[in-house]
Amino acid sequence: xxxxxxxxxxxxxxxxxxxxxxxxxxxxxxxxxxxxxxxxxxxxxxxxxxxxxxxxxxxxxxxxxxxxxxxxxxxxxxxxxxxxxxxxxxxxxxxxxxxxxxxxxxxxxxxxxxxxxxxx
Numbered sequence: 321x322x323x324x325x326x327x328x329x330x331x332x333x334x335x336x337x338x339x340x341x342x343x344x345x346x347x348x349x350x351x352x353x354x355x356x357x358x359x360x361x362x363x364x365x366x367x368x369x370x371x372x373x374x375x376x377x378x379x380x381x382x383x384x385x386x387x388x389x390x391x392x393x394x395x396x397x398x399x400x401x402x403x404x405x406x407x408x409x410x411x412x413x414x415x416x417x418x419x420x421x422x423x424x425x426x427x428x429x430x431x432x433x434x435x436x437x438x439x440x
Contacts, residue, residue, distance in 0.1 A: 331370040331383055332360035332409045334437055339370035339381060343406065347372075350388065350405050352422035352431050355415040359408050372406040376438030384413050384437040388429040391421070402432060410437075 329343035338360055350357040370381040383406040390401050397403070403424065407413040413434070420431045 330359040330362075330364055330408065331372070331381070331406070333370070333381055333439065334384075334410050337366050338362060338364050339366045339368065340364050341370045341372055341383070341406075341408075343372060343408075346425055347405055347408075349425045350386075350422070350429075351424075352386070352388070352416045352429075353420040354422075355412055357405065357407055357412055373404075376435070377440060378438075379440050382438035383407070384410070385435045386413070386416055386431060387433040387435075388422075388424060389432050390424070390427060391430050392428040394425065394427040403429075404435075407434075 324344055326342045327345050329341045331339045331341040348357055372383045374382050376382050385404050385406050387402050387404050416431055418431055422429055
């Protein structure tokens with residue numbers, strides 16, 4: 321992810337709870353295997369916020385993520401950079417399969433790994 325602006329987003333845990341999160345809008349620009357990373361529908365139902373980055377050992381909710389490698393040039397990024405992108409819903413996360421190809425901000429990427437949600 322870049323160091324650009326943030327917006328108020330929504331993150332749905334594996335248990336179906338919906339939290340506020342501070343997200344970079346370009347996180348929604350990830351498409352793998354035809355599946356688009358998007359905020360969950362509906363309203364926030366939790367009083368605290370989820371973290372999209374950080375240690376899975378911190379108290380609270382830390383988002384699930386996928387790692388994608390750039391397979392084409394993208395301005396502002398090193399060639400073949402590996403990017404870590406938060407995934408806002410479990411259904412989308414489960415739809416991403418290692419080795420899939422897709423796009424991030426319109427640039428070709430390949431899925432290389434993922435990390436599960438952390439709740440402490």
